[in-house]
Amino acid sequence: MSKDNKQSPSESLTIKTIFNNIAPHYGLMNKIMSLGLDKLWRQKVVDLVRVEPETNILDLACGTCDLTIMLAKKLKNEGQVIGLDYSAKMLEIGKAKIAKQNLSSVIKLIQGDARKLPFAAQEFDYVVIAFALRNISEREQVLREMKRVLKTDGTIITLDIFRSNLWGYRQLVMFYFKQVIPHLAKLIFNQYQEYNWLPRSIEEFITIEELALKLEEFDLKEIKVEKMMGGVVALHHAKK
Numbered sequence: 001m002s003k004d005n006k007q008s009p010s011e012s013l014t015i016k017t018i019f020n021n022i023a024p025h026y027g028l029m030n031k032i033m034s035l036g037l038d039k040l041w042r043q044k045v046v047d048l049v050r051v052e053p054e055t056n057i058l059d060l061a062c063g064t065c066d067l068t069i070m071l072a073k074k075l076k077n078e079g080q081v082i083g084l085d086y087s088a089k090m091l092e093i094g095k096a097k098i099a100k101q102n103l104s105s106v107i108k109l110i111q112g113d114a115r116k117l118p119f120a121a122q123e124f125d126y127v128v129i130a131f132a133l134r135n136i137s138e139r140e141q142v143l144r145e146m147k148r149v150l151k152t153d154g155t156i157i158t159l160d161i162f163r164s165n166l167w168g169y170r171q172l173v174m175f176y177f178k179q180v181i182p183h184l185a186k187l188i189f190n191q192y193q194e195y196n197w198l199p200r201s202i203e204e205f206i207t208i209e210e211l212a213l214k215l216e217e218f219d220l221k222e223i224k225v226e227k228m229m230g231g232v233v234a235l236h237h238a239k240k
């Protein structure tokens with residue numbers, strides 16, 4: 001079994017195939033699924049960045065670069081953002097968006113694997129990962145790599161979807177992810193399987209509290225958690 005297949009949450013489709021398939025309408029589907037709130041959640045990540053001359057940010061599993069672009073706009077030529085993803089199609093769409101926004105000089109895109117980063121230790125002031133840690137089963141390896149490439153005193157930021165602790169609300173949200181989203185995706189984009197995988201990835205993911213503990217196990221400091229949407233979305237950040 002290849003590494004990609006190992007990542008697959010019990011589907012015949014690999015994670016890479018899923019993202020290559022959904023790339024053309026990934027951004028639109030995100031807006032539909034989150035009722036336009038995904039931008040606000042990403043903004044919370046951007047708000048944590050303190051811009052200094054030559055700030056170096058790594059956006060891991062950057063997808064079609066929505067967060068990468070927001071980070072680059074915040075930097076205003078004071079530094080650089082590297083977006084890394086292993087789906088060529090997601091990056092292709094991201095690259096076009098970056099060019100359209102005239103940000104090609106601030107953002108560099110790399111096709112690569114978050115589990116084995118092509119960077120030296122201590123390169124980045126910020127290493128961020130949005131809506132992607134959940135998709136990678138070797139997440140400890142990703143966290144290890146994130147910490148390795150982060151400068152001392154640098155900040156790790158993760159943003160992801162979790163199961164809410166609130167009984168009733170949690171069932172309602174999971175019903176939405178299981179019964180509404182895949183059918184909607186089938187109706188609009190003729191893609192059921194790709195979105196049927198989403199609720200499974202949420203169910204198989206660790207909890208908000210477990211992720212905070214993981215960061216502690218990795219000897220990260222000043223760990224903070226911000227829950228949104230009753231704990232369906234959460235932002236974790238910590239310092240090296």
Ligand SMILES: C[S@@+](CC[C@H](N)C(=O)[O-])C[C@H]1O[C@@H](n2cnc3c(N)ncnc32)[C@H](O)[C@@H]1O
Binds near residue numbers: 016067084085112129
């Ligand atoms: C749900 S998207 C998130 C994209 C983006 N961060 C955002 O906020 O919209 C997950 C991304 O993770 C990428 N990905 C999954 N496993 C990866 C890995 N091992 N290395 C690099 N990228 C990976 C996928 O290709 C996909 O683009």
